[in-house]
Amino acid sequence: MNKSIVAGMLALALAGCASQQPEQPFTLTVAHINDTHSHFDATDARLELGNQALFTRLGGHPRLQSHAESLRRQAEAADQPLLFVHGGDAWQGTGYFKLNQGAMNADILSRMRLDAMALGNHEFDLDNERLAAFIGGVDFPVLAANLDASRDPHLSGLENLRPYVLYEFDGHDKERLESMDDAGDDPVVAVIGLVLEDMAEISPNLGELIFEREVLAAQRTVRALREQEVKHIVAITHLGLERDQRLAKEVNGIDLIVGGHSHSLLGNFSNLGWDQNEPYAQVFTNQDGRGKTCVVQAGQYAQAMGRVSVTFTPDGRVSQCDGGNTLLSDHAFFRDIRRAEQHRLAGQDAARVAAFIEAQPNIALVEEDPALRAHIDEQYKPALDRAYGEVIGHVPVELKHVRLPGADGQGSRVAPLVAASQLYWANTPAVQAVTGRRADFALVGAGGVRNSLEPGELKEGHVSLELLPFANAMSIVSLTGRQVAGLLLEAINGTLPEGAHTGKFPYSAGLRYEFSETSKGRGYLSRIEHLADGRWQKLDPQAGYQVVMTSYNASGNDGWNTLYTAQQVLTDRLDLAFVDGRLTAFPVARLSKASGGGTQVHYINQPLECNAEGVRCNTDAQAFIDYVRDQRPVLTELTPATVTLNRL
Template sequence: MKKILLAGALALALSGCASQQPEAPFTLTLAHINDTHSHFDASDVPLMLEGRPVYTRLGGFPRLLTRASALREQAKQTDQPMLFVHGGDAWQGSGYFKLNQGAMNADLLSRLGLDAMVPGNHEFELDNQRLAQFIESVNFPVLAANLDASREPALKDAANLYPYVLYAFDGNDKERLKSMEDAGSDPVVAVMGLVLEDMADIAPNTGNLVFGHEVEAAQRTVNALRAQGVKHIIALTHLGLERDQRLASRVNGIDVIVGGHSHSLLGDFSDLGLGNNPPYAQLVTNPDGRAKTCVVQAGQFAQAMGRVSVIFTPDGRVSRCEGGNTLLTDGVFYRDIRRGEQHRLSEPEQQRLAALVAQDERMAMVEEDAGLRRHIDEQYKPALDAAYGRVIGHVPAMLEHRRLPGRDGSQSQVAPLVAASQLYWMNTPGVQAVTGRRADIALVNAGAVRTGLEPGALREGNVTLELLPFANPLSLVSLTGRQVAGLLLETINTSLPEGAHTGRFPYLAGLRYQFDETRKGSGFLRSIEVRQGEEWVRLDPNASYNVVMNGYSASGNDGWNTLFEAQQVLTDRIDLAWVNGRLTAFPVARLSKTQDGAIRVHYINQPLNCQAQGVQCNTDASAFVEYVRDQRPLVTPLSDTGITLNRL
């Protein structure tokens, strides 16, 4: 009897000790991507390795899938909870999107095994009907807590658009819940979405959607989730790093912010040539002064994947947040962007760099998922190759396009090349045989150039469908030096004021100028010079110059009023287009305006009809294609743009 009582007492004592054991902390792994922008294939990227530039291929969706599958398997083996999320801007950015729009994104994103996605601003660039189709087509929830779609017919009944979703975890086993009533004792993670509050000012096609204040909507949603008993809250945002940090400092209760929009490859990648960016998994203190929010983001173009491990205290606060971004390389290295066999590094060099990558947590050699690679190649790539045509050159490093030069002296790296291409093309023997004239100057309105140029092979379609997609004919028109100067003054001064339309800003070739801003938003031309042979000479106000530009600008549209005024009575302008494959000149007699203010072009003989069968008007794009192919197969920035803009 004593033995039985003793055993019972011991059992009670042991059970009491067991009940006093501290609860094991909940740990969550988050894998994340953002701003993939339809980069389904790998990107050609220059990296600095061993102190020298080498070229490799990073990312692409088949490589993302391999990486995500490996992380999921690792989480399964260790019985750890894991989520895989997308921080928005899956749309736009490649020829695949031009051809397939949201449908290819819906297909391939669904194959990645995502748990949630937040819409980015580029998801609102087509129309709400196609966005609704995308949302209903994907096999993961799309989240936006500060989006009111109740007055938008296309999206008000979208069944897959939520403010947040709930996931319950039993180790690695994951279950999506309808409400906290179904949670039981399992830890629950809420993932909420936040989109840009000023989306209507950024995206062109938001319809009747209403975008709520980011901070207010976030706190309201967090409070509602906490009231339901949710301890762990992830905000999936497309706001940009600066706003993410502001959100963390102004909202209580968000544990992790997984962001997008600013394309921030967080972490120090300076020795790889990719910049010393803000730290990954930065902890920002909440307004209550106690809790902290962990902020992460994973770069751009499907080149990297972020992975963060979050350890929570029993009451749900973040105690540790660690991880980093990993660049996903194919492990093959070249000394030249053209990637010819003669450019491939030797086998000993390949092995040495592979060993270097293996030792660096910021990089990983990852094989493409064979099934997804095959699916892309069979279902989508043939149409891309047919539409985009031949490779005409290679871009060694990213060329940025900015419409208005900055106060720091930064300018578009692409628009000056477009102007140079038009001046070059207009003066080729074949074109001069049609025009009978030689061009002196080229002018390009910044808005005609629609994108920068990414590293890698440049195809004809990258020019005709993306860089210069408006299919504009090139025009050649005589202007006096005084008219050229007046046009520059007009377009520069109307581009400088805060909030002005900067698409009319002029980039140029064959001409250079210095402009001094004397007060905010206006100034004067200190000097203007035109190139004659190998020399620069002062622009003669009374001399006549042959100026090439696209036909839209040549007619005085978009604020180039000087050109309309110069051609109201008489002009020697020639518009150039292809007719049944033959370059043809269309002489212009004069310009006029209709009663509603639209500019009308009066041709001397047959009018130029760009919609007519056999007529192709995209001589602006033809000029760039020919210039790159014949003169600049390695597309690098011009050493001198001709523009000196001294801003206040």
């Protein structure tokens, strides 16, 4: 064939390809939330506004909805593309989830008109059948490119569970595509999802699911999308900030990562008396040295919404990425956390606060969406109010929960109380009559404690629905002193590296230890003692001890692998739950690994089935309720601390 004809045909072909993607720069705006944890109502917050400590409420889903609608109106007026996405962990966190489980989340999130959501680890807290009901019940795609659900009877074949979704934009108008075969001449954005690769260490209810390596699955998915000539790729992830940054550096071709899991409120909030965190919208160079990836995340508990704008060059590379997180505040401010009417700001004081907030770039006064507020109040809130039950005590000052002690050595004020409650409860005559044992000490994983305790009344529901919402059975297991020390070393060293999952950090009662960091992220136990006969004694490596903890941690979850190893062949562990109102012990024979990587508990006689009729497993919450009611009706922190962490 004549070379000029070939050249002409090639030019026409290239012109045709070019016509499919406009040559002018393309700018995409993404509104995003993550780790909302069923905080459908606003959460209490302390702010410092103009050197004045004030108390208000932040966020909640009606306020998120109102702000999202405002961003949509702005984008529509400017004829600009907009996506609204969720970075995972919509589940757990409040009594709403305890009462309604995934059904309320599906209802409320669908009303918010999300474009996509990543699967978080807490979406696996129930079982795959109820997760499937949630995924099938929402009207937006749920994404996880590194999840293989093909062998799971509940999640395989779910149309709404996808590795990625495609959106084509004509200005503000967008259309969801089934494939690039349906694309026209307008820009197409692919949104992919990524879930934690080590989910088996976190969740025990994974069925036949397989979780692939995050980096490998991401690169494979990006490569497939590039082969389809998709130029713009957004990843919504539930990996944590450090892994998002690693992903940005090691994977070629992701333009924007919208993250979750580490609850990172990126940006400088020191103007409000909060922390100065890592910058919002950091840009990282890909492994190939050419591509750029922007990384964002938006805090926790539906308090804030992020808004990032990414501008692309005509060939699809990121040329600019900027934006920020905005805390969404109620209009009412109080001088005292008790929020009595006499504490409320009014007149000129209220006007000054409003003017101060108006001048800040990272907080806004936002009214709740009235329709969503009314729907929650009518359909869900009455049952929540009934479920909170009786007052069991009072908290005179805030007890703050932090997972990992900071550089100042200050750790959680709540987790030691939880540990103390478990030790107390295990040694009450009623429990000892069932177990025939006396517990020596208690260990608590920081991630099992879900929130701080605010001043005021403490009701049963504050414990069972918020503080300890996972309905874990209490366990008593025999361990040697050597195994206890190994567990502490494993758990502490696992939490120290930058960006590590700190939920595994161990707090204690009846046991105290000092850990000294010797190099970045590593260290040794310089002291470990237990309380016996009223005095502290050195832990004997050869001696056996009765240790009380939740069944979740006792099975080696959350990185407490020493416990799995100790019980792999044989164990004398007892799990404790109520059956028809009667406390019952369930002896455990051994542990094994299921095919999906989770831990399987083998009981000697009748298995403990927490979902069975008449079975109530939340003895962890019951222990705390009994402890406060019987021993600490005025709940203050325990001193001195049993955990000492010396950081470099």
